[in-house]
Amino acid sequence: MRAMPDFALKRFFNQPAAATARANLSPSFAEPLGTATLLALESGAAERFAALPLGYTTAFGAVTLREAIAARYERIGPDEVIVACGGDDILPSLFMATLQPGDHVVVHSPVYQPLARLGAWCGAAVSLWAAEEEAGWAPSLAGLRPLLRPNTRLIVTNFPHSPTGFVPDRAYLEGLIVLADGAGATLVGDEIYRGLPLDAAGEAPSLADLSARAVVLNSVSKTYGLPGLRVGWLATRDAAILGAVRDFRLYQNSYIGAPMEFLATLAVRHADHILAGNLTLARENLAALRAFLGRNADRFSWVPPRGGVVAFPRWLGDEPTSALGDRLLRDHGLLLAPSAYFAGGERHVRIGFGTASATAGLALLEEALRA
Structure with missing residues (x-):
């Protein structure tokens, strides 16, 4: 074991x-x-919630929820979203569906532990790509190049970054995409802190909108203030990764609870x-x-x-x-x-x-x- x-x-x-x-x-x-705050966002929501049947929901998320999530992106459709029981639920599914022993993963650091530890648990070698405090906590693109190997399968980023709060601009992300594509690696973006830009510069588009091969993760836990709902998602235009994650989740938990789904749909609609x-x-x-x-x-x-x-x-x-x-x-x-x-x-x-x-x-x- x-x-x-x-x-x-x-x-x-x-x-x-x-x-x-x-x-x-x-x-x-x-x-x-x-x-009560969520239910007050739409007329009649409280009555619909009280009458909600507690049967099985739709695998990978209800269409209404996936439509609301897709609307938060520029180039993602509802069929390119997989809903799960929080970010901590979808992340292992992605790693287990895409990694095998002998693969290599590069992970942006400082790091939320599962982003680095789960890759190693799957048998991959993990290299940390360290952000530089002197550079405003930006991880150097030049510093990423020597970390890439022929067997690099994933490059895992976290923007806006936790715990430093670093937010890259579009030019930075486009340079990162070039490096990932050149290495033949899938770029994974933990974007759980999108939506709360603290300065006038704002935020660049999601990696899922900038790259057809990128995979992004998000949830309602952090910026929405709804960690108790346990609703997160994966979004990508990469059909092979979507298929692999769905196949894996059929053996795991491919459903989320109906009350969670209902309330999360309200939240994302009124994001x-x-x-x-x-x-x-x-x-x-x-x-x-x-x-x-x-x-x-x-x-x-x-x-x-x-x-x-x-x-x-x-x-x-x-x-x-x-x-x-x-x-x-x-x-x-x-x-x-x-x-x-x-x-x-x-x-x-x-x-x-x-x-x-x-x-x-x-x-x-x-x-x-x-x-």
Whole structure:
């Protein structure tokens, strides 16, 4: 039996002490919405939801949901979308359907652990393509070239990036596509933080719109503030990958629950409204985070994020950030995720600023640091 790699980040947030923590300083999502809020988005939605039959749903997602998702892209149709029970559900399906022992995968780093660990679990060799803090957390395209091999099967990116908040422009993505196509590799884009641009530059188009061979992943968990719905998706114009993932998921969980599907359809149909509210709160909280870091410039430095709801400031203290996180939880009841959980060394922390409690959490952190 093959042991699964340790998912240290999720273990950190689910340890017993986390359940009674005073504040989570590292949430990775926007302020969660309530069911009533979603149902109020459309006239008659509450009545339709109450009458919803709880039979089997359509494999790979209802047409209405896939149509709503496809409408968020420029060149993706409903038949080019596969819906799953969250991003953590569709990601293993993609890797297991496309990788075999002897393949090679390049992964953008710092990294959400499954993006790197699942490839290795499938028997592929994994190379980390490190972002550069001095370059605004942009991973260098020149640095990618020497990592590519004849057997490179996937190049896995995350834009807007978690935990740094880096957002590339269109020219950067087009250069990345050229490199991937030249290597014969499939470009995988984790785009779970699309929709919350924090500066005037905005966002480039999705990789799925720029490349017919790219595969993108997204969900309603992060920017929509709906992690409890557990609805995510894969989108691509690559028919071979669509077929392979569908075939794999027939042996896995090819359905999502009817209530989840109904509510997710409402959310995606009204994405512009939801994201606008979440962006307003994120920008307000980002201003508070900027002020906090300014007051504590002897303890932190940072590259401000350009998208999403998380930042990755550098800790200037003597102790490693894993020890800092342990100490803050033990002595002050504060959850602060260290950079080691993102293959990011021991000098950074992830701070979330998407929720209504973010500013109160910063006040508690400042109090703890000055204790």
